[in-house]
Amino acid sequence: MTTTAPSGFQTGFAIHPDLVVEAAGAEDVRSAVADAAARGLPVHVHATGHGQPGAIEGGVLISTRRMDSVEIDPVRRTARIGAGVTWGQVIEAAVPYGLAPLNGSSPSVGAVSYTLGGGLPILAREFGYAADHVHALDVVTADGALRRVAPAVEPDLFWALRGGGHRLGVVTAMEIGLVGAERLYGGSIAFHGDGTAAEVAGRYLEWTRTVPDTLTSSLAAIRYPDLPQLPEPLRGRYVVSVRVAYTGSAAEGERLVAPLRAIGPAVADSLREMTYADSHTIHSDPPFPHAYYGDSVVLDGLDGDLAARVLELTGPKAPMMTVVQLNHLGGALAARPAVDNAVPYREAGFLLRLLSPLDGTDVASVRALYAEVAGLLAPGALGRSLGFSFGGGDRTEGFHDARTQKRLAGLVSRHDPASLFGGSYGISPGGR
Incomplete structure (x- = not known):
């Protein structure tokens, strides 16, 4: 200690x-x-x-960083992972067997915590949430007991921990299902956003209505700083990009992304066939520690005019740098798993995520901008994503629908009446 x-x-x-x-x-x-x-x-x-x-x-x-063991069972297509394991470690262990976990975009994120919050994988529309693929958990509850939690053992906890976050205990290990994915077609295509961001977003939204459930994508908009370490085409530019992950053939992938390439000249285009081990290059999340604030809005749908207004608020004229990411949902995300869990808002069509670096920017200013965006989107908003709230730990509203939250609150009252793991039900005081 x-x-x-x-x-x-x-x-x-x-x-x-x-x-x-x-x-x-x-x-x-x-x-x-x-x-x-x-x-x-x-x-x-x-x-x-x-x-x-x-x-x-x-x-x-x-x-839990020292609890980093990974055990792969290639026959059962499962992985037993410790509480401190990162997605990169799971990918490295699974790839030799032609298998892959339902990981997010960054290989350095903690796999267990990501999954407890629901977990939106890079292959989300084909396979659903990461929480849907949990087979069992080991968790220490507030009474100091180490419990094995599975569908037939502690079923209420098994429901709650998969999508309900950390509020009911400390998960020490988790058994997850793996999928067969040795390779995929993916990458990103980027466009200069100045004067064209609204058109790119509108064309992207039209395109999402045509793609199969086996294709997962997102749109990102970012005003890059004018720094010498950035590639010249991106330096100081406002860029809108579309990221794609698809397990079908490269030829079919090329056919599916043709409408994106028809939008106009690309600043960069990395769409290609790749091994699953290279899937982190689709998003190329920053690998270095930094200060940031983030929040999200889960939407039942979104049209081009509303998307354009969001990009206007958060683009080059915004008071601070804001990364906007719009995830296309639906597909397998809309289906209930064989054993139900606490992941909410499966009817949602999109997830809008906002993230702002805090170097030289105060949290109050960021929150004010995000509140303006949230107000704009309020008519179509279902709630917020538990897995994408960074810095707003005092705001727990909207993470679950009323029915799910009521059930979770009842379980907290039963298993943690003294609020050892936090106050009212919501995000825990710990994180990934």
Whole structure:
């Protein structure tokens, strides 16, 4: 045990716990939770720190980064992963067997926490949420007990932990299903956004109505800073890009993306056939720690005029740099898994994500801009995404529909009446 907090990917919010436990295994976690409960101290969890929802002051911080074992069963197509494992580690272990996990865009994100929040994979429309592919979990609950949770054992906890976040305990290990995906067709195509962002967004939205459920895509808009380390075509430019992931043939992939290429001259075009090990290059998320704030809006649908207004608010004239990402949902995401879980809003058509670097920008200004965007989208908004709230830990509304939240709140009352893992039901005080 130590009082020195571990460094994480998110650098924008302070971490000042009373005590840090560097857990090497489930027994360390169990002991730390029991000790915190006896002292009346709140418990926070930290793996890689990507999804840290805000500052951490006081309490016990359990770091799971040393719990990084990965065991692949190629016959059952499953992986047993420790609480500190990153998606990159799971991909590396699964690829030799021609298998892949339902990971997100960044290989350095903690796999367990990502999945507890639902998890939107790069192959989401074909296979659904990462939480839909969980077979079992090991979790330490507020009473200090280590429980094996599966469909036939602790079914209520099994429902809640898959999409309900960290609020019911500390997951020490998880067994997940893998899919056969040795290669895919994917990448991104980018366009200069100045004066054309609205057209690109409108054409993209039209295109999403024509693609099969086996194709997953997103649109991103970003005003790049004028920095010498950036490629010249991007330096200081406003760029709108479309990212694609498709497990069909390269020839069919080329046919499907032809309407995107017809939008106009591309600044960059990396669409190609690739191994699954290279799938992180589709989004090329920043690999280095930095300070940021992020939030999201889950939408039942979106038209081109509304998308254009969002890009106008968040584009080059915005008061701060804001990365906009619009994920096309539907497909397998709309289907309930064989064993139901707490992932909400399956009827949604799109997920709008906003993220702003905090270097030189205060949180209040970012929140003001995001509130303006949210107000614009309110008529079609269903809620917010639990997995994409970075820095707004004091705002827990909208993460689940009313029925799901009521059931989750009842389970919290039963399993954590003293609020060891947080206050009212919502995002936990720990993160990825």
